[in-house]
Amino acid sequence: MPVPDEDTFRNDVRGWLAANLTGDFAPLVGSGGPGREHEFVQERMAWERRLGAAGWIGLGWPESDGGRGLPWQHQVIFYEEYARAGAPARVGHIGEQLLGPTLLMFGTAGQRARFLPGILAGTQLWCQGYSEPGAGSDLAAVSTRARLDGGQWHLDGQKVWTSLAQFADWCFVLARTEPAADRHRGLTCLLVPMRQPGIEIRPIVQLTGTSEFNEVFFDDARAAAADIVGAPGDGWRVAMGTLAVERGVSTFGQQMGFQREFEAVLATARANGAIDDPDLGARIVEAWVGLQVMRYTAMATLGRAATDVPGTEANISKLLWAPWHQRLGELAVDVAGAAATITGPRYELDNAQRLFLYTRADTIYGGSNEIQRNVIAERGLGLPREPH
Amino acid sequence: MEFTDCVEQADLRSVVRAFAARHAPPDYDQKIWERLSTELGLTALAVPEGFGGAGAGPAEVAVAVEELGRVLLPSPYLSSAAAALALARAAADCPEPAERYLPGLAAGSMTGALALDADVTVDGDTITGVAGNVVDGAMAGLLLVRAGDDLVAVAATEAAVEPLATLDQTRGQAAIRLNRARAVPAGSAASAVALHRVLLAAECAAAAEYCLEVTVDYLKTRRQFGRPIGSFQALRHRAADLAVAVSSARATARAAVRTAAINTGANTTGDSDSAALAALAPLAALHCSRTFLQVTGEMIQLHGGIGFTWEHEAHRYFKRAKSSQLLLGPASALRAEIGRAAGLLPADPPVTATLGWGPAPR
Numbered sequence: 001m002p003v004p005d006e007d008t009f010r011n012d013v014r015g016w017l018a019a020n021l022t023g024d025f026a027p028l029v030g031s032g033g034p035g036r037e038h039e040f041v042q043e044r045m046a047w048e049r050r051l052g053a054a055g056w057i058g059l060g061w062p063e064s065d066g067g068r069g070l071p072w073q074h075q076v077i078f079y080e081e082y083a084r085a086g087a088p089a090r091v092g093h094i095g096e097q098l099l100g101p102t103l104l105m106f107g108t109a110g111q112r113a114r115f116l117p118g119i120l121a122g123t124q125l126w127c128q129g130y131s132e133p134g135a136g137s138d139l140a141a142v143s144t145r146a147r148l149d150g151g152q153w154h155l156d157g158q159k160v161w162t163s164l165a166q167f168a169d170w171c172f173v174l175a176r177t178e179p180a181a182d183r184h185r186g187l188t189c190l191l192v193p194m195r196q197p198g199i200e201i202r203p204i205v206q207l208t209g210t211s212e213f214n215e216v217f218f219d220d221a222r223a224a225a226a227d228i229v230g231a232p233g234d235g236w237r238v239a240m241g242t243l244a245v246e247r248g249v250s251t252f253g254q255q256m257g258f259q260r261e262f263e264a265v266l267a268t269a270r271a272n273g274a275i276d277d278p279d280l281g282a283r284i285v286e287a288w289v290g291l292q293v294m295r296y297t298a299m300a301t302l303g304r305a306a307t308d309v310p311g312t313e314a315n316i317s318k319l320l321w322a323p324w325h326q327r328l329g330e331l332a333v334d335v336a337g338a339a340a341t342i343t344g345p346r347y348e349l350d351n352a353q354r355l356f357l358y359t360r361a362d363t364i365y366g367g368s369n370e371i372q373r374n375v376i377a378e379r380g381l382g383l384p385r386e387p388h
Numbered sequence: 389m390e391f392t393d394c395v396e397q398a399d400l401r402s403v404v405r406a407f408a409a410r411h412a413p414p415d416y417d418q419k420i421w422e423r424l425s426t427e428l429g430l431t432a433l434a435v436p437e438g439f440g441g442a443g444a445g446p447a448e449v450a451v452a453v454e455e456l457g458r459v460l461l462p463s464p465y466l467s468s469a470a471a472a473l474a475l476a477r478a479a480a481d482c483p484e485p486a487e488r489y490l491p492g493l494a495a496g497s498m499t500g501a502l503a504l505d506a507d508v509t510v511d512g513d514t515i516t517g518v519a520g521n522v523v524d525g526a527m528a529g530l531l532l533v534r535a536g537d538d539l540v541a542v543a544a545t546e547a548a549v550e551p552l553a554t555l556d557q558t559r560g561q562a563a564i565r566l567n568r569a570r571a572v573p574a575g576s577a578a579s580a581v582a583l584h585r586v587l588l589a590a591e592c593a594a595a596a597e598y599c600l601e602v603t604v605d606y607l608k609t610r611r612q613f614g615r616p617i618g619s620f621q622a623l624r625h626r627a628a629d630l631a632v633a634v635s636s637a638r639a640t641a642r643a644a645v646r647t648a649a650i651n652t653g654a655n656t657t658g659d660s661d662s663a664a665l666a667a668l669a670p671l672a673a674l675h676c677s678r679t680f681l682q683v684t685g686e687m688i689q690l691h692g693g694i695g696f697t698w699e700h701e702a703h704r705y706f707k708r709a710k711s712s713q714l715l716l717g718p719a720s721a722l723r724a725e726i727g728r729a730a731g732l733l734p735a736d737p738p739v740t741a742t743l744g745w746g747p748a749p750r
Contacts (some may be wrong), residue, residue, distance in 0.1 A: 288727075290734055293636045293640050382608070384619040
């Protein structure tokens with residue numbers, strides 16, 4: 001398929017979103033996402049299928065694997081237009097952005113043929129089973145065990161902070177398969193069906209009062225012997241590949257979401273006069289400056305990323321956006337003033353309150369900002385490791 | 389927007405970097421300037437071919453500014469190139485100063501300086517008043533003086549020029565006095581201000597990157613407690629924060645340079661680019677100058693006692709960073725300008741006032 005020119009493509013995306021975010025999907029505008037993942041889940045799953053049917057999933061994947069083979073510029077346009085339209089936060093993003101690319105890198109032809117079509121169609125949802133109570137920043141301390149017995153993997157252990165586990169069909173699980181091996185060896189990445197007796201899911205109530213994340217307990221849960229990514233014992237390399245795969249294309253959609261949040265804060269500040277307060281006015285300008293800086297940094301990253309091996313761009317990006325987002329959350333409640341101290345009768349939060357509270361997670365999840373600094377220091381700057 | 393050097397720009401960069409590494413003198417050296425101008429042809433980059441230049445533009449000038457800035461090579465290059473770019477940009481409406489000065493600026497036989505913070509009045513074709521912090525003003529043959537919204541060209545021979553001793557000894561300044569000096573219109577002040585800020589932002593970001601490199605090298609080699617100090621997390625994390633800051637500053641400066649290059653291009657002078665630059669030039673100046681200051685302050689700290697010595701280069705960068713920031717004006721004023729240009733703040737904002745911790749409005 002020839003690559004459409006960027007303006008045509010942008011018009012196509014915009015037109016499709018305008019035509020489809022209507023009817024049953026109209027209430028989904030602005031729904032979902034951090035702090036709001038509980039909203040309209042069934043409807044958003046239907047929306048995922050609508051996206052898949054129209055070919056909007058896997059834009060950058062190779063055409064031989066069912067993708068569109070589009071360059072990063074087109075993916076950026078899609079994410080920008082998607083966020084600009086206020087289309088709902090995706091429920092299929094873990095499959096599309098983490099598991100899919102992992103299979104493209106490490107999966108067998110059979111695995112790609114079996115799992116990628118469901119992701120592309122928006123019919124199969126994935127969750128990620130990496131973190132454990134004893135393995136957060138120290139991911140290699142994973143202790144969930146899997147042993148091969150009678151032609152099946154048997155899993156025992158616990159995962160935590162598993163987004164969307166209650167809706168997912170599959171989980172890619174990092175588990176210890178060779179207990180005697182050195183801690184970075186002996187790990188294997190398994191593809192585990194979520195709907196089975198050996199799996200129990202318990203939601204975690206966060207400081208926002210809502211639940212996006214879950215605990216997942218494996219009690220003799222099963223996976224087929226062939227459903228591992230890479231070789232047995234190769235799980236650490238696969239896991240690191242998954243984490244490095246996020247090259248920043250979706251950053252633009254994220255930033256468009258930030259832009260919308262910023263505009264909401266700005267609108268409040270104009271409406272209630274906060275904009276005239278010198279401190280708040282200065283912080284509003286600084287928030288906008290930060291948005292532009294993040295955008296240019298992401299653009300510079302993408303310009304390089306086409307030919308480079310994954311570097312520390314994603315780590316740098318996170319150290320820029322997570323603290324920025326926290327500052328925006330603080331600004332949002334400062335702009336609202338004392339009104340922001342009152343919630344709904346059942347602790348319903350407004351957007352400013354949610355932003356203020358939820359953004360505390362931003363510097364923790366996906367590798368805490370301290371871990372990001374370690375990665376930049378070691379891989380980006382070549383500083384020596386800290387001795388153990 | 390293209391964020392990486394094209395082949396010609398990459399070649400230019402390596403040539404200037406190699407030259408600057410060999411020839412960075414502690415003080416201004418006329419012979420070095422002549423070689424920069426004639427051998428390397430850097431002064432011609434800012435000038436259109438019709439005026440004896442190489443017909444390059446802000447993107448190529450920025451490459452030279454960045455590479456000379458990395459080693460703080462003492463020269464009036466940034467000032468003079470900004471003046472040339474401003475004259476070239478105004479040449480269609482104001483041909484006289486372009487014809488008179490651009491060939492000399494292109495050859496490097498004359499340099500220009502910007503007096504953008506001047507207290508002057510224009511009376512017919514003369515100008516009277518003073519300007520206190522004219523960077524590279526002592527050796528300039530051409531002064532571009534801001535008079536309200538306008539820019540005027542004044543021959544330095546028409547001015548009383550007093551060289552000043554500067555905190556940043558690698559960059560000179562002068563005070564100028566104008567008493568009914570002959571002045572010729574030379575375009576809009578806003579254009580010159582924007583070009584100057586963009587080039588200064590590029591210099592700050594590039595020099596900050598150099599300071600980070602030097603500091604990281606030191607962290608790898610300096611040993612205490614039996615191991616390189618760069619293996620201590622307290623220092624590694626600070627270095628990582630600097631890497632984030634430098635990375636963002638380089639990208640922001642690059643975006644500003646590219647926007648300025650589009651804006652001054654021969655075939656595209658879209659209003660949208662002009663509007664974008666109105667916010668982006670002060671934004672890049674604000675972000676890159678404070679990043680430079682942050683990095684140089686940390687450079688001194690992470691070097692420990694040696695970083696506090698006159699012998700070590702850190703103080704020169706620290707002084708350049710703070711001087712650049714001070715010459716750009718207070719952050720509150722830059723923010724106000726950004727806020728207005730981006731349509732965030734009302735046209736006459738109270739943000740220019742000193743910042744306070746006022747109570748949040750109810």
